[in-house]
Amino acid sequence: MQEMMKARAKELLASGEVTRVIGWKKNEFDYDITPALFESAEEIDHDFVYDDFCGPNLSKFTFQHQKNDTKTLVFLKPCDSYSMTQLITEHRVNREALYLIGVPSYGKIDVEKIKADGMTGILSIKSEDGDVHVHTLYGDKTYAKYEVTSERCLNCKSKKHPIYDELMGFEGEVMENERFDEVAKLEAMTPEERFEFWRGELSRCIRCNACRNACPACTCETCIFDNPNSGVDQKAAKDTFEENMFHIIRAFHVAGRCTDCGECSRVCPQHIPLHLLNRKFIGDINKFYGTYQAGEEVGQRAPLTNFTKEDVEPDIVAKGGKV
Amino acid sequence: MNETLIPVVGVITEVKLDTPDIKNFRVVGRDGKKPFIHKPGQCAMVSLPGIGEAMFSITSSPTNEDYMEFEIKKCGCLTTWLHMLEPGQEITVRGPYGNAFPVDDAFVGKDLLIIAGGVGLAPVRSVINYCRHYRDRYGKIDIVYGSRSKEDLAFYDEIVSEWMNPDEKDVNVHLTIDREQENWDGHVGFVPNYVKELNFSTDKTVIMCGPPIMIKFTLAGLKECGFDEKQIFTTMELKMKCGIGKCGRCNIGSKYVCKDGPVFRMDELSELPDEY
């Protein structure tokens, strides 16, 4: 796949159809992937990579390239593709300035899972035929790929590309998944238990804003948490209330627009399962207002900017959320 | 122990609307004396608790023993609030911060050329009044000051009644405004051009403060006239939080404006990266 992508990118560059390519590039380690801009065939030959570690969602990296006269080629995984559709719906990107190629994703490896297993001094990680070979200074180990696949990929919502100019590989399907199981487990707890759970998770937050800045739905020019006139522009949580508030408000602001790409949890340096907040909103929206997947098609109306006269009453919450 | 991050209370004793968007605040401590001693060009952190804290230059001369003055232009959140204050209101101040103009060494015995634009007169006014106080130590003093209009000239009353007073020995004030207006018979035009027109002799020491664009063109003009960068002093301002070179945001290269500045000699400044 990587070679196909490289070849196609070079072809499009050579033909002048596009002048820039947004893809991924490898760093120091096998698992270290940076989104990168390529402008020549040499750069692509040298650095371009597409493998099981290419987690970063490229949809938001197109922002600075949409005012150019010439087109930018962007490779999109199915997740990125949903985010891109949502951004186009919200008029945040200029579709005309982009050339989108959908590429399949076979599940990305979460290196944190490998590290959490106690592996350190990792020199290389190779993913081949469903096995992941980890070579370290302190010995080698082989995992079955599903053991170290990231949570978001294990619960893949869709392998379909809602938008593309060109598709590589196959036309994927919307997947059956168990992504709401964890949410349901939390919902089944008592308020005390839930509170304890979230306190434990959110108290680790260092307010680095990585979740916000990586999120393809967080596209405000000035975030409310950066706006000195909002009264909530705190840089660091001085009190537990503020940790809660930041995450509640952030989740609320992307409610109905979050495509569940899982970037927030991937980038969190403190391993806070932020996707569980977003999934709660997604789950509730599905339950209360009918199944809705943000980024499924261009021009969809987001649930929170929409209503029906027959919407459920808010006391549904008090009744336990059963419609 | 000197608690640099804990301010002291200052009482506003007088507020004067100097121009449509600039107010002059007189501040003393609770004991009626000046909150602290400073040198010309130094700054203080002024704050209204709950609103914010910001660095302002102390515009009064150290030779003024009675009170401290701040000349504040309304342009952001804190300054808007400050403009709403009335005499008797308490604020907090801490300082003094930064270096000062070398009034006691490099300037001594020199002819001074002071160039200011808009509210940029505030920090150099301290120098002017200090030099007027110790008149014998310095040579001639030329002041070129410009603003958008006559109304926008800060300290206009003081300029006319004191600096331009015929009794004042060897102080020449050259005022200019940007555009023609009624009841103004002085010079019209931008400061950089006016400085060139006045064609000063190049043995003067220059002190300059004003908007970045004015500094840029005046500097170029002065160099054209034959001034050396070593003769020119200016004062800088960047966002500051601590005032003591620790919070890490007011640096230009390896220099912190709050600690190593705000007064820079032009040749020192040109060695620093262009990020201000």
Add this chain to the structure above:
Amino acid sequence: MSMNEFKPKIVAFCCNWCSYAGADLAGTNRLNYPADVKIIRVPCSCRVNPLFILRAFQRGADGVILCGCHPGDCHYTTGNYYARRRMTLLFSMLDYLGIEKERTRVEWVSAAEGAKFATVMNDFVKTVTELGENKRLEDLRCKK
């Protein structure tokens, strides 16, 4: 603080056109509801931003109730339909984070329903009193 002494602080956001008038009516009809209910008048129930609700809790509210016109009766035609969706989702989220769902409520009270306003408030205060102090979404700095 023992339970029988505990008086909850309740913030009630009331829409200007219906619920605030409803509260007025309750007052002129001399219907009793606890003084612990602090009413904040808003132009429309959909003016209430999630931050308002959180801020109320931060500043020491033990319960927050939002009152608006009955769906279909909004002065601005559709405001309360949006508010309905927002608050449903927000309160569900608060519950998910462990802030008991009984501490938050939405009620539709028209200008003519003074009696309903009083009943609702009495009932809500009773519920929150039983729950006790809000400790999960408070800002300790404001409690000093």
Add this chain to the structure above:
Amino acid sequence: MLKILRSQLDELFALIAEKETLYIPTDATAGIAQFKKWENGMKMSDKLKTSRSAKDFFFPQTEDLVSFKKTGKKIDIIDPRTETEDFVIFGVRACDCRSFDILDRVFLAEPVDTYYKNRREHGTVVTLACSKPAETCFCQTFGIDPTAPAGDVSAWMTEDAVYFNANTEKGNAFVDVIKALATESDDTAVEAQKAATKEILAKLPIQNLKTEAFGGGKTEQYFKSPEWAELSEACLGCGTCTFVCPTCQCYDIRDFDTGHGIDRFRCWDSCMYSDFTKMAHGNPRLSQKERFRQRFMHKLVYYPENNEGIFGCVGCGRCVEKCPISMNIVKVMRTLAKEDEGK
């Protein structure tokens, strides 16, 4: 050198905690270790590094500076501080320990930051030598020997025992406390561990980066480098690197209205944030490129310029691990050093 059996570790912690508050690294959740106040039964993490650095102990993420009470036009100033209690941090790695020196040079320089100084005086740092360095470690680049960490007390942990060696006055006091449990020992086991670790260190992939290309006086050369644009291309502008960094010391001062007064507190800030230098009339660092450049120039050029050539990085590798887009100081150093060679 004192020796305590690892089986006695719990006893040791209890003994220390009897006198002073004790903090040890412990596992918080999968893959994350953090310093926590020791309580009975708490196990020490066997992770190499805590997720956040140890700078929190002396320079916490948020701390109250001063409070104000406003009545009418009057303002009263209240110093909220109470005497800091003595505390012990156990298990600080060599890199984090060096970071305290770097922070000292900022906070203890005139005018002294008394908040920081107070904590520094009351804290005893017990370092722990590394025996299992990770691939992201590059402390040797900055002349740190992870097998012989500094601190008030240095400790080495082997399979079955922990060895202690006091380096300072405070360290001696600490050693006096733990003497009850310890036996005197020679340093054979420690030397063996050092040798073994050094062999591993030699095999680390990003150790020994070139530092010759950096230092004071290089401002002009690197400030205008064309490389910054490409390096900062993917930067998200989040504060992860600065917040996990043990040497990043920038802070913001903010006011919070509690409803009955004003709390002025300081909190960590990040030069990567767009509002870091934003003023009412403009911003000298408009794009992420300038902010990104500031962070690395500060560590590699500005800081050494002001501090006798000492770099503002300790090679702990946290930014290498945590950056959402895997951009880090290692890559910056390599790219710029290459550019330097080309000159």
